[in-house]
Structures are given as structure tokens and as C-alpha cells.
Amino acid sequence: MNGLRKGSKDLIKEMNRFIVINLIRKSGRISRSDVSKITKMSLSTITYIVDGLMSVDLVREVGVATSTGGRRPVLLEFNADYGYTVGVKIEEKRVLFALTNLNADILNLVEKKFNRFDNIQDVVAMIAGEIKELLQNADKPMEQLMGIGIAASGLINRQEGTIVRSSMLGWENVPLCQLLSEQLNNIPVFIDKNVNAYTMAELWYGEGKDLSNFLCISVGAGLGMSLVVNKKIYYGESGGAGEFGHTVMKIGGYPCHCGQKGCLEMYASEFYLLNRGSEIKESYPETIIEDFSFEEVSKGAENGDALAIELMKSFGENLGYGILNAINALNPHTILLIGxxxxYKHLFLDTAVDIARKNFFSAAKIQTEIRPTELGDDSWLKGAALLAITHLFQAPIYEESKSILN
Structure with missing residues (x-):
């Protein structure tokens, strides 16, 4: 972490500029007088700051507001096309890329299959090449690429930009941000856990805008969790808070890729369908289930396959007890289910919610809201882009910190 800057007039001026541009950015459209009222800065100070932002094309005027009398105020808008970012999501068998503007609006999407066992330098070269091609195809110059955000699984050191350990990918101590930045003219690269990236999207564009304390629980190929406390993601001592999937569900249970046995992820993710399905398949000679993917088992359950129905029922029960434990341990206001x-929530969610609602707090008539997210699958990539965007607009309080205004 860079050291804190010393207080000075220049720092105060810079801080005021960031307060103003972030307010305009988050407001959509707003007048100078409203910016003055909200920030409690004088109108002359706001005019001076806005003129500077307009001179570099970060802010522009976009018409006038309605008025009950007198001169109608001119509205200001942040220029989201001032620059661009790329959001990257690294999965077990593929990498997803999204080119976005500075509002994290997705302009283009691409997908690239990859082998996680490849040499890491080859993987980085592939990612860098796809980013260059993404910009080229969108006719955007590299000079306008202002940052890259990466969402990946595992234990992440955000400050150093390192994947400390990802058992899903089989990577350890990979300085991914540095390696990728070196291949892309030292463009800033940021990284976080995939579920934290999605949670960023919830905080900015989803239900998280109106929630202070909530959980995002990701259900899919694995099982992840992100914890928001007072509108900020809680990272814990070493950045690993939220390893919900690696809480132990059953002593001596199924071996987990993390090295433990009986992890919740082995009982409430796609892993469970294969683990349990392989165990009991012989008891269901008429089943058509073969690879035990979420998609295949779900379609089987919808078509009346008895093995698939049993698997989805027990899957829902396991997930329900996992959510119950999360409620008992963390007492969130809301749990948003993503992934x-x-x-396939219609096959397991009611069972899971019924179990989770009978938690410690329910006896005191304190209920935790449990519901699926309203955001779409592209929010993984929007959240990844936000990892870069939020750094661009952070207050310049640290030495050598890079932002959009310096």
C-alpha cells in the first residue's frame, strides 16, 4: 500500500475535484447548483472545478432542467466514453472478456477457451492478445484503455495483484496483474475474487445500492460468498473472507480440491451432482443422466428422471443448511443468490429457502430476505470492469496512486 500523502492546499483541491466528478458520475445528470448544495462547496468553486473537467472532456453540458420559475439550470453529465476498461473473468475452462465504457456499460463481449494447465506466461499472452483484439475490433485505440479488472477464483492479494492460491485453477503465487500489465504498456490491472466482482456490480447497479449489510452467495460450478458490511466488501485479514464453500458440511465427507474433506462446495455446487450421482446411479437403472452437469441433471429432473429429481432435492437441502449457517454466523439483512x-432455481430454491428460514433469528421473528439477484450473467464482467473504474476515481490520498485526474 502506498503511503498517505501529506495535507496541503493542492491535496484539498484534488480532493474537491474528485468529490465533484464522482457526484456527477453517480448522479447521471445534475446541475451546478445541486452539486454545490450537496457538496457544500460554493457555487464559484463548483464552477471553477466543472470548467476544468469540461476542458478535458470528462464532463459535458446536456441540456437544461425543468424549473418552477426563473432561469432553468444547465445539466451536467459525466462523459463515460472518455476512456474504456476491460473486464476479464477467468473460469476453469474459459476466459470471458468485456470491453466497457467508464460506466461499466458493456460494448463488446468475447469468450476464449483455455487450458488452465498451460504455462502461465502462455495464458497471460493469450489474455493480452485477446484484449488487444477486442479493442481493435471495436475501433478503440490502446491509448484510451484506462484499466483492466480481473475476476478469478481463489485467495487473492488485491494489493499485490497476485493469485495466492486457486485450487480450482491449480495456480499458486501468480503475479497476474504485473505480468499482464507488462504486456500491455503498463496499463493498470486490478484483481479480486469473482464473487466480489459480482458484488461490486450489485453495489453499483443492483439491489446492493439500497442495502448496507448483505451477502452474495454464488451457486454453480463452485460455491462462493461475498460479505458487505456498511456498504463495503469485507475482506478479512488476508483478503480471503467469504470462503463459504470451504466451511465443512460433513466430517470426513467428499474430498475437496482445496485439500479438505466434506466442504460445503462438495455438497451444494455442481460437484455434488457428480459426487452423489456417481454413488447412487446403480440404484436408478432407468436414468439417462451421464455427465452430471447442472444442465443435464436439471433437464432430467424437468423430464421426470428419478435420479435427477433426487439429486436436485438433496442439493436444495444441502444448500439450505449452508445458507442457514451463514445467517446464524453473520446475521445479514439480505442474501442475494447469484451464479x-x-x-435452475425452480428445482431447488424453495427447498433451500424453507430450511434456511428456520434459523436462530427466526424464533425472535427476525427474518433474513433470501432471493435471487435481479442482475444478469454479464454482471461478473461489469463487476470486473468496476474493479478498474473505482480505482480510477478513488480519492488521491496515497503517494503515487494512479487515477483519472493524474
Whole structure:
């Protein structure tokens, strides 16, 4: 972490500029007088700051507001096309890329298959090449690429930009941000856990805008969790808070890729369908289930396959007890369920919610809201882009910190 800057007039001026541009950015459209009222800065100070932002094309005037009398105020808008970012999501078998503007609006999407066992330098070269091609195809110059955000699984050191350990990917101590930045003219690269990236999207564009304390629980190929306390993601001592999937569900249970046995992820993610399905398949000679993917088992359950129905029922029960434990331990206001597994929520969610609602707090008539997210699958990538965007607009309080105004 860079050291804190010393207080000075220049720092105060810079801080005021960031307060103003972030207010305009988050407001959509707003007048100078409203910016003055909200920030409690004088109108002359606001005019001076806005003129400076307009001179570099970060802010522009976009018409006038309605008025009950007198001169109608001119509205200001942040220029989201001032620059661009790329959001990257690294999965087990593919990498997803999204080119976005500075509002995290997705302009283009691409997908690239990859082998996680490849040499890491080859993987980085592939990612860098796809980013260059993404910009080229969108006719955007590299000079306008202002940052890259990466969402990945595992234990992440955000400050150092390192994947400390990802058992899903089989990577350890990979300085991914540095390696990628070196291949892209030292463009800033930021990284976080995939579920935290999605939670960023919830905080900015989803139900998280109106919530202070909530959980995002990701259900799919794995099982992840992000904890928001007072509108900020809680990271814990070493950045690993939220390893919900690696709480132990059953002593001596199924081996987990993390090295433990009986992890919740082995009982409430796609892993469970294979683990349990393989165990009991012989008892269901008429089943048509073969690979035990979420998609295949779900379609089987919808078509009346007895093995698939049993698997989805027990899957829902396991997930329900996991959510119950999360409620008992963390007492959140709301739990938002996300992830590719939620495409099949009609097969397991009611069972899970019924179990989770009978928690410690329910006896005191304190209920936790449990509901699927209203955001779409592209929010993984919007959240990844926000990792870069939020750094661009952070207050310049640290030495050598890079932002959009310096």
C-alpha cells in the first residue's frame, strides 16, 4: 500500500475535484447548483472545478432542467466514453472478456477457451492478445484503455495483484496483474475474487445500492460468498473472507480440491451432482443422466428422471443448511443468490429457502430476505470492469496512486 500523502492546499483541491466528478458520475445528470448544495462547496468553486473537467472532456453540458420559475439550470453529465476498461473473468475452462465504457456499460463481449494447465506466461499472452483484439475490433485505440479488472477464483492479494492460491485453477503465487500489465504498456490491472466482482456490480447497479449489510452467495460450478458490511466488501485479514464453500458440511465427507474433506462446495455446487450421482446411479437403472452437469441433471429432473429429481432435492437441502449457517454466523439483512446455477432455481430454491428460514433469528421473528439477484450473467464482467473504474476515481490520498485526474 502506498503511503498517505501529506495535507496541503493542492491535496484539498484534488480532493474537491474528485468529490465533484464522482457526484456527477453517480448522479447521471445534475446541475451546478445541486452539486454545490450537496457538496457544500460554493457555487464559484463548483464552477471553477466543472470548467476544468469540461476542458478535458470528462464532463459535458446536456441540456437544461425543468424549473418552477426563473432561469432553468444547465445539466451536467459525466462523459463515460472518455476512456474504456476491460473486464476479464477467468473460469476453469474459459476466459470471458468485456470491453466497457467508464460506466461499466458493456460494448463488446468475447469468450476464449483455455487450458488452465498451460504455462502461465502462455495464458497471460493469450489474455493480452485477446484484449488487444477486442479493442481493435471495436475501433478503440490502446491509448484510451484506462484499466483492466480481473475476476478469478481463489485467495487473492488485491494489493499485490497476485493469485495466492486457486485450487480450482491449480495456480499458486501468480503475479497476474504485473505480468499482464507488462504486456500491455503498463496499463493498470486490478484483481479480486469473482464473487466480489459480482458484488461490486450489485453495489453499483443492483439491489446492493439500497442495502448496507448483505451477502452474495454464488451457486454453480463452485460455491462462493461475498460479505458487505456498511456498504463495503469485507475482506478479512488476508483478503480471503467469504470462503463459504470451504466451511465443512460433513466430517470426513467428499474430498475437496482445496485439500479438505466434506466442504460445503462438495455438497451444494455442481460437484455434488457428480459426487452423489456417481454413488447412487446403480440404484436408478432407468436414468439417462451421464455427465452430471447442472444442465443435464436439471433437464432430467424437468423430464421426470428419478435420479435427477433426487439429486436436485438433496442439493436444495444441502444448500439450505449452508445458507442457514451463514445467517446464524453473520446475521445479514439480505442474501442475494447469484451464479449460473440459479438458472435452475425452480428445482431447488424453495427447498433451500424453507430450511434456511428456520434459523436462530427466526424464533425472535427476525427474518433474513433470501432471493435471487435481479442482475444478469454479464454482471461478473461489469463487476470486473468496476474493479478498474473505482480505482480510477478513488480519492488521491496515497503517494503515487494512479487515477483519472493524474
Amino acid at each position: 449460473e446455477g440459479m438458472k
